[in-house]
Amino acid sequence: MAKPAPIQEAATSGTLSFQESDSTLVLRPSGRWSVESGIPSLSEVDRRLGGIRRIAFDTSSLESWDSSLLTFVTKLVELARAQGVDVDRSGLPSGVRRLIDLAEAVPERKDARRKDIDRPLIEDVGVATIKTVEETRSTLAFLGELVLAFGRFFTFRARYRAADLWLFVQEAGAKALPIVTLISFLSGVILSFVGAVQLRMFGGQIYVADLVAIGMTREMGALMTAVIMAGRTGAAFAAQLGTMKVTQEIDAFKAMGFEPMDFLVLPRVIALTAMMPLLTLYANLVGMLGGALIGIGMLDITPAAYYVETTKAITVTYVLLGLFKSLVYGAIIAFFGCLRGMTCGNSASAVGDATTSAVVSSIVVCVVANGIMAVLSYVLNI
Amino acid sequence: MMAGNGNKNGAAVITARDLTMAYGDFVVMRDLNFTVEQRDIFIIMGGSGSGKSTLLRHMIGLEEPAKGEIFYGEENFTRADEGERRRIMRRVGVLFQSGALWSSMTLSENIGLLLEANTHLNPAEIREVASLKLSLVGLKGFEDYYPSEISGGMQKRAGLARAMALDPIVLFFDEPSAGLDPISAHRLDELIVELRDSLGATIIVVTHEVASILAIGTNSIFLDAETRTITARGNPRELLARSDNPKIRAFLTRGQEPMEKQ
Numbered sequence: 001m002a003k004p005a006p007i008q009e010a011a012t013s014g015t016l017s018f019q020e021s022d023s024t025l026v027l028r029p030s031g032r033w034s035v036e037s038g039i040p041s042l043s044e045v046d047r048r049l050g051g052i053r054r055i056a057f058d059t060s061s062l063e064s065w066d067s068s069l070l071t072f073v074t075k076l077v078e079l080a081r082a083q084g085v086d087v088d089r090s091g092l093p094s095g096v097r098r099l100i101d102l103a104e105a106v107p108e109r110k111d112a113r114r115k116d117i118d119r120p121l122i123e124d125v126g127v128a129t130i131k132t133v134e135e136t137r138s139t140l141a142f143l144g145e146l147v148l149a150f151g152r153f154f155t156f157r158a159r160y161r162a163a164d165l166w167l168f169v170q171e172a173g174a175k176a177l178p179i180v181t182l183i184s185f186l187s188g189v190i191l192s193f194v195g196a197v198q199l200r201m202f203g204g205q206i207y208v209a210d211l212v213a214i215g216m217t218r219e220m221g222a223l224m225t226a227v228i229m230a231g232r233t234g235a236a237f238a239a240q241l242g243t244m245k246v247t248q249e250i251d252a253f254k255a256m257g258f259e260p261m262d263f264l265v266l267p268r269v270i271a272l273t274a275m276m277p278l279l280t281l282y283a284n285l286v287g288m289l290g291g292a293l294i295g296i297g298m299l300d301i302t303p304a305a306y307y308v309e310t311t312k313a314i315t316v317t318y319v320l321l322g323l324f325k326s327l328v329y330g331a332i333i334a335f336f337g338c339l340r341g342m343t344c345g346n347s348a349s350a351v352g353d354a355t356t357s358a359v360v361s362s363i364v365v366c367v368v369a370n371g372i373m374a375v376l377s378y379v380l381n382i
Numbered sequence: 383m384m385a386g387n388g389n390k391n392g393a394a395v396i397t398a399r400d401l402t403m404a405y406g407d408f409v410v411m412r413d414l415n416f417t418v419e420q421r422d423i424f425i426i427m428g429g430s431g432s433g434k435s436t437l438l439r440h441m442i443g444l445e446e447p448a449k450g451e452i453f454y455g456e457e458n459f460t461r462a463d464e465g466e467r468r469r470i471m472r473r474v475g476v477l478f479q480s481g482a483l484w485s486s487m488t489l490s491e492n493i494g495l496l497l498e499a500n501t502h503l504n505p506a507e508i509r510e511v512a513s514l515k516l517s518l519v520g521l522k523g524f525e526d527y528y529p530s531e532i533s534g535g536m537q538k539r540a541g542l543a544r545a546m547a548l549d550p551i552v553l554f555f556d557e558p559s560a561g562l563d564p565i566s567a568h569r570l571d572e573l574i575v576e577l578r579d580s581l582g583a584t585i586i587v588v589t590h591e592v593a594s595i596l597a598i599g600t601n602s603i604f605l606d607a608e609t610r611t612i613t614a615r616g617n618p619r620e621l622l623a624r625s626d627n628p629k630i631r632a633f634l635t636r637g638q639e640p641m642e643k644q
Binding site for chain 1: 439442443444468471472474476478479480482483484485486495496499500
C-alpha cells in the first residue's frame with residue numbers, strides 16, 4: 001500500500017505510464033511521487049483522450065505520494081469533466097481519495113477570486129483626488145482637535161499625566177543629545193570643508209568662520225536636528241500611538257472617559273516642540289566647534305582669529321531665526337507623528353505604514369516650511 | 383418587535399431602539415431592538431463577522447449609530463453631549479478583547495488612573511483600592527508589574543480589575559474567553575456570575591463560546607449575518623430547548639443540528 005512520502009527520502013521522481021483498453025484509459029503512477037521532482041503535465045493525458053469515455057487508476061506500483069499526485073489528479077478531474085470523461089477514482093490510494101473529496105466538499109466561490117481590474121486612467125485620477133480630499137479633511141480635523149486640546153491645556157482643563165510629559169521631555173530632549181552631537185558636529189565639519197575649497201581660491205579662508213556660524217545658526221542647526229527628530233521621535237510617536245490603536249488601548253481611554261487628544265497627543269506635542277529649540281541651540285554650538293576644528297586645524301587660522309570672526313558673523317537675529325524655525329519644525333514633526341499614529345489602521349503593517357508616513361510627511365513639510373521661511377526672511381530683510 | 387423576553391421584572395438598564403449600524407454605505411446590522419434588564423447576564427451572540435463587537439462599540443459610544451438610539455435607563459445616550467456621556471460611562475466598565483491595558487503603566491497605575499480622575503482619594507488610598515481590585519481577580523502582588531510582563535490570561539483578569547475600578551453598575555465583556563485555555567475560561571465565567579451576584583451589576587457579554595453562553599447567559603440576542611438583524615432572543619438554555627429557528631439551533635449545538643431545513 002502506498003504511503004505518504006517520508007521527508008528524508010531522496011527525491012527520485014515518480015513516473016506515469018498509460019494503458020488503453022476499449023474506451024478506458026488506465027493511468028499508472030509508479031515510484032515515488034514528490035513535489036520536489038515536479039508535477040507531470042496533463043498534455044500527455046489530453047493527447048490520449050480521443051475516444052476515451054472513462055479514466056481509471058492503477059497504483060499497484062506507486063511507492064509514495066504527496067501533494068504532487070493530489071494536484072495532478074485534481075487537475076485531471078477538471079480536464080475530464082470539461083471533456084465529458086468519467087473518472088473512476090477507486091484505484092487511487094484511500095488517502096488520496098479522501099483528501100480529494102475534502103477539497104471538493106466546498107465548491108469554488110466564483111466571485112471570491114480577485115480580478116486584476118484594469119482601471120482607466122481617468123478613474124485612477126478620480127480615486128486619487130477623492131483620497132487626497134479625504135486625507136486633507138482628516139488632517140484639518142486633527143489640527144482642529146489639537147487646537148481645542150491646547151485651549152484646554154492653557155485653561156488648565158486638559159487631563160494628562162505629568163509623569164508622561166516628563167518622560168517625553170526626556171525622550172525628545174536629553175536622550176537625543178548623542179546623535180544630535182554627532183550629526184551637527186559633522187555638519188559643521190562639512191560646511192567648513194566646502195567653504196574652505198572655494199574661499200582658499202582668493203585667500204579668504206578666514207571667512208570659513210562666517211560661513212559656518214551663519215550656516216549653522218540660520219539653517220543647518222535647526223534643519224539637521226529636525227531630520228534627526230523626525231526619524232527618532234516622530235517615528236516613535238507614530239509607532240507608539242499606532243500600536244495603542246491596534247491593541248485597543250486608545251479605545252479603552254475613550255470608553256473610560258479620557259480624551260486621547262489631551263492624554264496622549266498633547267504631552268507629546270508639547271515635549272517635542274519645547275525641546276527642539278534647546279536641541280537646536282546645542283546643535284549650533286557643536287556645529288561651530290566642528291567648523292572651528294577644521295578651520296584651526298587645517299586652514300591655519302588662529303583660534304583667536306576664528307573666534308573673533310565667528311562673533312562678528314553671528315547676530316542675535318540669526319540665532320533667533322534659527323530657533324524660530326526649530327520651533328516650527330518641532331510642531332510639524334510632533335503633529336505628523338501623532339496624526340499618523342492616531343489615524344493608523346488595525347494591523348501590524350498599518351503601524352509600519354504609519355511610521356514611514358510620519359517620517360516622510362514631517363521631513364517634506366519641514367523642508368517646504370523652510371522654503372517659505374527663507375522667502376519671508378528675504379522679503380523682510382532678516 | 384418584542385423587546386426583551388418579558389419574563390423578568392427587572393428595570394431596563396440599556397435599551398436599543400431601531401438601531402442600525404453601518405460603516406459608510408455598508409450596513410452591518412439593521413433595526414435592532416432589545417432591552418437589557420437589571421442583573422441580566424445578557425449575551426450578544428452570532429457567528430464571526432456578524433457585528434457583535436461592533437454592537438458593543440456602539441453601546442459604549444465608540445461608534446455612532448447610522449440610525450436609531452441607545453438608552454441607558456431613561457437617558458438617551460446617542461443624543462447626549464460629551465459631558466453627559468462621560469457621566470453615564472463613569473458607571474460602566476468595559477473589558478476589551480485583548481485586555482487593552484495601558485502598556486506604559488503598571489497594573490496598579492492602570493486602575494489608579496481611573497480612581498485618580500474620578501475620585502478625591504489620595505495616592506496611598508488609590509493604591510490600596512487598586513490592590514483590592516487586583517486581589518478580587520486573583521492578582522494580588524502583581525501591582526507593580528507592567529502588562530507585558532504577565533500572561534494573556536492574567537492580562538485579561540487585570541483588564542477586568544480595571545473595568546471594576548469605579549464600581550460599575552454595567553459591565554461589558556468583549557469575547558472574554560478568547561485566547562484563554564478552557565480552565566481559565568471557565569474560571570472567568572464563574573467570576574462573571576460572581577460579580578453579577580455580589581455587585582448587583584448588569585453584565586453584557588459578546589461571545590460565540592457556546593459552552594459559556596449556556597452556562598451563564600440569562601438573556602440573549604442572536605445576530606444573524608445573513609439577514610443582518612436579530613433572529614432569535616431569550617434565555618439561551620430555553621432557546622436550545624425550545625427554539626425552532628434552525629440557525630440558532632445549529633449555533634447552539636455547534637453545527638450538530640445542521641440548518642438544512644430552511
